[in-house]
Amino acid sequence: MIRISDNLALPLEAVTQTFGILAVRGAGKSNCAAVMAEQMFMAELPFVVVDPVGSWWGLRASSDSHRVGLAIPIFGGRHGDVPLERTGGQVIADLVADERLSCVLDCSEFSEGDKIRFLIDFAERLYRRNQDPLHLFLEEADDYIPQRPFREQARLLRAFENIVRRGRARGLGITMITQRSAALNKNVLTQIETLIVLRTTSPQDRKAIEGWVEYHGQAKTLLESLPGLEDGEAWVWSPSWLKTLKRVKILRRLSFDSAATPKEVHGKRPPATLADVDLGTIQKRMVATIERAKAEDPRELRARIAELEREAKNRPQAEPEIIEVPILNAKDLQQLEDFRLATDRWGEMATTVTTTLTRLISLVENHPRPAVPNRPNLAQIAPLPSPPPRKASTSSQRSNGPEEGLDRGGLRVLETITMLNHRQLPVDREAVARWMGIHPNGSRYLRALATLRAEGYLEHFSILKMSPACSNFYERGDDGALSALKEPFKQRVFREVLAAKGPLTRETLAERLGIHPNGSRYLRALAWLRQMHLIPERGSIVPTEGVYR
Structure with missing residues (x-):
């Protein structure tokens, strides 16, 4: 079971379900998502965190100095174990799908354009490749699943919309986390099966939640309690899957809360011991995936062709070495001489044959021709009788086509x-x-x-x-x-x-x-x-x- 509260535990099938965690900043939405991730890790269910703000690295450490956190790699960001390249979305997706690897993808150091390109490649490739159960946590989901997408955001929206709507058949579940419910795409939000709402005060965000409530037929009176919820207190609504509506107190996370707002004026809280991650093994696994992706990537192939063309152009031209080789040897010359003599003999024979044929033609032309008998007068020959006239075909003999002979x-x-x-x-x-x-x-x-x-x-x-x-x-x-x-x-x-x-x-x-x-x-x-x-x-x-x- 995936326990998120003292009075609520989710079935393990939650790994392929869809969730939405909505709340204002500081109400505990990231803590709720981290609790779900920790519980999935303990149940040996793989997950991937898409972190555009750099706040999930704390999973690798514990909340105190006596324990380690989760043994998962951090890709990218200031606390990353392995750098994250903007063109590496498909490589990471292949690694996750092939190895069922739990990890954090920290995109906080990317520019806006590089982040969109990376996430498009990752989401589209993962949707095509994945087969086994895997859960995605999307921090600040409104950032790349917006209500009003611009340019490349439309393609990114479509990629994650496919995962929300059709990902279960491919083993994919998803949890969208946002403090701006009004900015999250409504077509995607209404497809969420379970909604976890903590304290929400903004009228626009409450209106967006109201749209989900109306879509799933819940009581509007529950919306009135949202502004008064305490930190970590939430309503869990699951009308179809869990068939429950419950007010719960979310458990505190066991890992280091790297997303919490600092309360100390002097310095930051020191993180506890980092969990041991076998980065060497992960890098070895990535080698084959990276090489395969490069071999299949048209951009890499074009770059390799251009590199080879530059090398060929810059390579110094070698001076040609002249080697004299005899064209014909003595044996070849003798064969040519024999062929010449044979040709001469054939020419003499052809001349003799031509002379003989000329003489025969002359004899034929001068020989008297026999008389030809007179031909009969064709006009005196009686004509053949005319055939009898054809009877007109009746309607029953005509074609059975629809009209005028057209089939x-x-x-x-x-x-x-x-x-x-x-x-x-x-x-x-x-x-x-x-x-x-x-x-x-x-x-x-x-x-x-x-x-x-x-x-x-x-x-x-x-x-x-x-x-x-x-x-x-x-x-x-x-x-x-x-x-x-x-x-x-x-x-x-x-x-x-x-x-x-x-x-x-x-x-x-x-x-x-x-x-x-x-x-x-x-x-x-x-x-x-x-x-x-x-x-x-x-x-x-x-x-x-x-x-x-």
């Missing part, structure tokens, strides 16, 4: 061209066939086009007349485009294009899908989408305007 294939072609005109998409042989879900070189499809042109319905791909049997209904918007993609993999690729907040490249789209950018199945799907004109033929991968018509 269902021809009608589908007309309907598809009409739909493409409504969507204002280019109409060509490939586009019509792909929207119909068939091959543009199929024999039945080509025969249908030939019939439509012969019957006067089409000129190239412009409709000259319309059959009354054609349907004018088609499924509009991106839902219609998805319906036309019969194969689930093509639908998955196009859904990712629709979900993107901006233009993608072939490599970034493949990375979002978790596949290789040069895979044959992936390249065929992109070619199919281009032939349907759902994405541009060249340049960035974005939905065309016709998708939404």
Whole structure:
């Protein structure tokens, strides 16, 4: 059990659940999260702390000088065991997923841009790679899951939103900690299953909590008690998972409270003994992960290619050494002489044959030709009798097509061209066939086009007349485009294009899908989408305007 209070213990399944810890500064929210982390560590449940303020290093020390803290590494920050690189998000995610390593990621020394880049790489990679139970603690979560994201923050928000909404299937749980409930994204906040609220006084923050209460059908009267809660006192609301609403007193953490506000004027409190962490073993584990990440990282490959090109350019050119080698030896010369003599003999024989043929042709031309008998007068030959006239076919003998000899294939072609005109998409042989879900070189499809042109319905791909049997209904918007993609993999690729907040490249789209950018199945799907004109033929991968018509 994960005990956070004398009268409340959470099941071990909490490692894959979602929590929100909300409170004003100094009310005890970081202490509550630290208690949960300590309890998970004692239960051998791995966790990762994302710390943008540098306040979680105290887990490595005890609250007194007689015990050690938790034996977990600190990556980055002023108290870090191992430096944290801004480009190392994917490396750390691989290490955590492969080794089930509990650790603290101190991002406090990063610039805002470097922090966002690191967390995007970490969250997206961890979501794809992780399979076993793992819990994330997000300190000051409103800093990277904001209500109003800007630029790259939108991608970071999407990455953590995926973990909150769908992370349980991949073994991921999450606890978001914030003192600014109003600034935390509401779409993410409402997905939290268990809310732990300590003292909250701000009207804006209380209003954000009220939104969660209304979403989960709780009594609003409980909100009135929030400003009067003592330090460490909290309401725990879990309407679906624990099915409980309880007022509790959170236990004090066993580790050093590095997040507490200093109360002594002269100097800082000395931390107790740091826990022993086998950094050598961790670094050895990281070597293989770092090398594998570099081998798969396109940026590293480009940098290595550029380095090799510079080395080749700066390498001094060696003077060429001239070595004379005889082209032909005596044996080769003798063979050439024999070939010349044989060619001369063949030439003499050819001359003799030519002379003989000339004489024979002359004899044939001068020989008298035999008389040719007179040919009969064709006009005197009686003509053949005419065949009897064919009977007109009755209606029962005609084709069973819908109308005027058009079969269902021809009608589908007309309907598809009409739909493409409504969507204002280019109409060509490939586009019509792909929207119909068939091959543009199929024999039945080509025969249908030939019939439509012969019957006067089409000129190239412009409709000259319309059959009354054609349907004018088609499924509009991106839902219609998805319906036309019969194969689930093509639908998955196009859904990712629709979900993107901006233009993608072939490599970034493949990375979002978790596949290789040069895979044959992936390249065929992109070619199919281009032939349907759902994405541009060249340049960035974005939905065309016709998708939404």
